[in-house]
Amino acid sequence: MDSHTGSETMIVQRIANGTVIDHIPSGKALAVLKLLGDPHVKGFRVALVMNVSSKKMGKKDIVKVEGVELSDEQVQRLALVAPQATLNFVRSYQVVAKRNVSPPSVVVGLLKCVNPTCITVKQREPVYSTFLLSSQAPLTYVCRYCGRELGEYEISSQVQ
Numbered sequence: 001m002d003s004h005t006g007s008e009t010m011i012v013q014r015i016a017n018g019t020v021i022d023h024i025p026s027g028k029a030l031a032v033l034k035l036l037g038d039p040h041v042k043g044f045r046v047a048l049v050m051n052v053s054s055k056k057m058g059k060k061d062i063v064k065v066e067g068v069e070l071s072d073e074q075v076q077r078l079a080l081v082a083p084q085a086t087l088n089f090v091r092s093y094q095v096v097a098k099r100n101v102s103p104p105s106v107v108v109g110l111l112k113c114v115n116p117t118c119i120t121v122k123q124r125e126p127v128y129s130t131f132l133l134s135s136q137a138p139l140t141y142v143c144r145y146c147g148r149e150l151g152e153y154e155i156s157s158q159v160q
């Protein structure tokens with residue numbers, strides 16, 4: 001028996017309509033949930049499946065969100081927290097579309113440079129931070145203004 005499919009269906013029912021975010025790195029499910037917003041405030045149902053076996057990743061997390069379609073901004077943030085994530089769009093219990101997220105080549109205004117002397121950090125300068133993708137795995141962005149690199153850990157801690 002396929003242990004992955006078996007454990008998943010034991011824990012969580014299929015959703016009727018919504019989005020299944022699959023291939024989230026193990027341990028990042030809560031970070032992904034944070035970027036969707038508080039389910040109690042926004043009124044959607046969510047199921048977290050953590051630490052399940054994955055052929056591709058070893059261990060992975062899955063987030064199932066009922067009745068929610070992710071906005072473009074949420075997809076962009078998701079790509080920064082979980083660059084290998086896949087989105088499965090579900091209607092009437094069927095997966096009607098799949099989409100891979102991919103880290104954007106340019107990120108404007110979302111990430112902060114960690115170089116204290118960078119022009120984007122100094123308060124009086126009205127400059128939006130701009131980061132350019134330099135590596136997908138491990139995920140690395142470079143500040144356009146000073147060249148300082150942001151690694152995976154720095155990126156995901158900022159996006160939350």
Ligand SMILES: [Zn+2]
Pocket residue numbers: 113114115118119120143144145146147148
């Ligand atoms: Zn910088």
